[in-house]
Amino acid sequence: MKTRFENGVIITGNKQNAWFKQGYMVIEDNKIVEIGDAEIEVGSSNAQYDQIIDLKGRWVMPGWVNTHGHAAMSLLRGYADDLPLKEWLEQKMWPMEGQFNADTVRAGTALAVVEMLKTGTTCFLDMYDHMSTVAKVVEESGIRAVLARGVIGLCPEEEQIRKLQEATQFALEWDHQANGRITTMMSPHAPYTCPPHYIQNIIEQAAKHQLPVHIHMSETAREVQQNVDDYGKRPVAHLRDLGVFELPTLVAHAVHVNEEEMDILQQYDVKVAHNPTSNLKLGSGIAPVPSYLKRGITVSLGTDSAASNNKLDMFQEARLAALIHKGAGEDPLAVPAEEALRMGTKWGAESVFLSQVGALEVGMEADFITINPNQAHLQPAHQPISHIIYSATGQDVEDVYVQGKQIVKNKECLFLDEERIIYEANQAFQKLNQV
Amino acid sequence: MKTRFENGVIITGNKQNAWFKQGYMVIEDNKIVEIGDAEIEVGSSNAQYDQIIDLKGRWVMPGWVNTHGHAAMSLLRGYADDLPLKEWLEQKMWPMEGQFNADTVRAGTALAVVEMLKTGTTCFLDMYDHMSTVAKVVEESGIRAVLARGVIGLCPEEEQIRKLQEATQFALEWDHQANGRITTMMSPHAPYTCPPHYIQNIIEQAAKHQLPVHIHMSETAREVQQNVDDYGKRPVAHLRDLGVFELPTLVAHAVHVNEEEMDILQQYDVKVAHNPTSNLKLGSGIAPVPSYLKRGITVSLGTDSAASNNKLDMFQEARLAALIHKGAGEDPLAVPAEEALRMGTKWGAESVFLSQVGALEVGMEADFITINPNQAHLQPAHQPISHIIYSATGQDVEDVYVQGKQIVKNKECLFLDEERIIYEANQAFQKLNQV
Structure with missing residues (x-):
């Protein structure tokens, strides 16, 4: 399974602090196999991918x-x-x-x-x-x-x-x-x-x-x-x-x-x-x-x-x-x-002594998140790293991937039932003898 | 025009720091004319209101x-x-x-x-x-x-x-x-x-x-x-x-x-x-x-x-x-x-020398906001004031009223075109000669 994500602003978090305005990233199984800027990309052919995901200008960063x-x-x-x-x-x-x-x-x-x-x-x-x-x-x-x-x-x-x-x-x-x-x-x-x-x-x-x-x-x-x-x-x-x-x-x-x-x-x-x-x-x-x-x-x-x-x-x-x-x-x-x-x-x-995550680079496992920049508090949208640190909150996150697998989609956890978990948390709290 | 908001947790922000678990608030024209807890309310009759809004457990606080x-x-x-x-x-x-x-x-x-x-x-x-x-x-x-x-x-x-x-x-x-x-x-x-x-x-x-x-x-x-x-x-x-x-x-x-x-x-x-x-x-x-x-x-x-x-x-x-x-x-x-x-x-x-706003009290103009508490980061939901200060962000706000008039509805500004404003802000920024 080989998936290409394209048309996103990709903040790699790597040593060179590179970020790509017209970023693309290819994930094969759980790993990043290609990453870069489409403006200087050579020799890409859509035929080689099982799936192509349009990031529609979203910002991508390591989780x-x-x-x-x-x-x-x-x-x-x-x-x-x-x-x-x-x-x-x-x-x-x-x-x-x-x-x-x-x-x-x-x-x-x-x-x-x-x-x-x-x-x-x-x-x-x-x-x-x-x-x-x-x-x-x-x-x-x-x-x-x-x-x-x-x-x-x-x-x-x-x-x-x-x-x-x-x-x-x-x-x-x-x-x-x-x-x-x-x-x-x-x-x-x-x-x-x-x-x-x-x-x-x-x-x-x-x-x-x-x-x-x-x-x-x-x-x-x-x-x-x-x-x-x-x-x-x-x-x-x-x-x-x-x-x-x-x-x-x-x-x-x-x-x-x-x-x-x-x-x-x-x-x-x-x-x-x-x-x-x-x-x-x-x-x-x-x-x-x-x-x-x-x-x-x-x-x-x-x-x-x-x-x-x-x-x-x-x-x-x-x-x-x-x-x-x-x-x-x-x-x-x-x-x-x-x-x-x-x-x-x-x-x-x-x-935490993990070498396979923490940045978006070839060879790393694909743990990453996407942010929708099309919101008033992230404008003008020219400085994504500044905005991520000083202006964004976790509520700007749309999608989350771990090992290349999507686990949050459009702000919803795919494998956890939030409503039930909220109910159970309140029940569990009520059961405690408050001191 | 007399509107009753009911079934909300109302944080008044008044001197007594009162908050109502089963709160209701009646607004006539631009002012709060009644506010309190439905559990101890006497003599309310729905007939007296032009409109009744169910807050569905939302938290209400002064803007x-x-x-x-x-x-x-x-x-x-x-x-x-x-x-x-x-x-x-x-x-x-x-x-x-x-x-x-x-x-x-x-x-x-x-x-x-x-x-x-x-x-x-x-x-x-x-x-x-x-x-x-x-x-x-x-x-x-x-x-x-x-x-x-x-x-x-x-x-x-x-x-x-x-x-x-x-x-x-x-x-x-x-x-x-x-x-x-x-x-x-x-x-x-x-x-x-x-x-x-x-x-x-x-x-x-x-x-x-x-x-x-x-x-x-x-x-x-x-x-x-x-x-x-x-x-x-x-x-x-x-x-x-x-x-x-x-x-x-x-x-x-x-x-x-x-x-x-x-x-x-x-x-x-x-x-x-x-x-x-x-x-x-x-x-x-x-x-x-x-x-x-x-x-x-x-x-x-x-x-x-x-x-x-x-x-x-x-x-x-x-x-x-x-x-x-x-x-x-x-x-x-x-x-x-x-x-x-x-x-x-x-x-x-x-x-800022305004006496008619800043708290939800009878006689005050009705400037208030609502928050949806039904989210993981606001649970367990027993301490609204703590959660508002330490756990919430502005992105939890759903509705905004000023002088009793709704101006944000379900996170959308009713009288401003956000998409156009974002576009124009980026245009205006681009026009500046960056130093």
Whole structure:
């Protein structure tokens, strides 16, 4: 099966930052086999394609890669806003999450996946519990995902052992499943929720099975201080000394990180998932993203969960990433639009250790989205990259493809029943004993 | 003509912050004559209405009031991003704007009004040139507006005089026109673009004709320093000493304002238009909004122009206002959702000196919008105010009413031809000699 998409504005997201005004792209099975500008194309013959799709001037870009989140928590959207982080987490989130079972997780995850797909995310990282349930939603929906059973070690040793076994078993069972759309990681929740020996046990398993590691790190100033109080060092040195960074690692947040710690992140090629909305909303602070970028540290974008965002639209994260560092540093040159786009696509894929997606290039798997530019807020229409970052939202997305297969068509998910999922999410929420 | 809207979730935006789960609202001619919750309603009879509209569970809220902008500059959306402010303004914006004529202004303003209406803004402040053209677009579209010919005094005296005459004449001619939907202000552009005597001449006219004043103030640190260098005082003292604050005044930006200056703003009841996106994007900084609110200073929200935003969606401004002050101050309690909503509605109306709009209450003119909550990103649907601020965008707006008259129906402007306006905006942009 060979399909030619033509007559679109194609933003490749590749290293040269190329974009094609009269773009075409040929997809064979799940891969891009040709891409370029029709104005300089030679030797194309329609006879060679099974199907030709006219993009009618639509903008095409790589699907967003959301590198940090907890999908099931979409059920708690708006449940407890505008509270101090500790109270929000300990008195609101944890007691509610304590009631989550596989059905709750299915309802919340399906809700999240509908929202992500409709707003142009083609790959998301999920760190949560009941991960087989999450994996099944991923399989059914057509989206791509990087999944990890997040483990919190604040429990008796036998429970620690059980959780770690579960996490490892899940990672091994689901890695490369769903036609390769699912990959897995190992995930100690955070330095402040996992004792040092437990983090070591987890990364031993990761090393043994060649799985990358995902962990929350230095989200709040308080948590950094606690790490110093408990272990005599800041989180970056702590994790390095535990051997975590010997493995491919993605840290989430990295808001409170000093220059010396950046040296370490840079040295070990640790990837950073920047979660601008969540860090703002919880009052955690503003991550030193311009410094990370200057050092060549790979920075990607995450929504975190809808309980602290309160949405899962990567256009919003990219816009915010392009805006807040300019304002906070009083530097209008910080995080230009092209870098924000890359953080959400190419660098996102690199952050979750996928090499086959994140840009539209020959040989890549065809994960892409289309946007209808024929709307007032995207005019004049001469600067698609600027408009994608500063002016568009996820609601401008029309079609979504993963591995060359269409999974959203004209704003409708093809493999998920949105109406039923909305109904079930509300039912699942009502069933929880609200605290 | 008496119309009853029923079966909606009505967010009144009034002082008690009331919202009705089974809301109804009765509009007679252009005003709200009844509003409440059907569950506790007594004595309603359908016979008394000319028309009954079933809101089918939609959320209803006051239309947004956008208190600072330059609509015509939508033509320059994405034209010059990611540049230092001085270069952006002097080398990009001003040379392009220097070529604007009435046709350009019409094209840009119509584009802006389509975008604002479709994203739920029912009233906008515009400070620009060719204001009769702007007023005509307002008249035709059905939107409400507060208009001022912004005058820059960096020119020979005779031109200053001509501009001031033009501004005064415009203000007198259009005040209370378009069925009262248009009101006018006088607007010296900024302390750094108007010599002191010229500001005094302008406010003399404002005082004479009882018009309020709108002015840019303390947007950047550099501009504050320049004011000190040129006049020996910071902008707030400078404007107070010139007598500006003796008149009802709305200042735009107010990013770099110290405690002493806040005392003055508070003393004179000066209103502040907070433009979070624009201040971030241009690297101007983050306004001390939590301090303003603590003092009871009226803070409202503005998009500024699409050249520095790059959109005109007040949902985005409200979201950003609710987010950035939490992050910048590491205080998750700063600017809760309810305050962000009020900044965009009630306090917006107060900032542009309108008492008949900004909340849904008996006696108010009926400027309101509806949102379809039946979407994944607004679920679970139990917290409409949270979801409006943190999760919705302007693209969730379905219907818009101004003075009880419907002007957007199912996401389409009823009195503007969006397709033609998009075409004309692109044509007008192409005609400019790009610098």
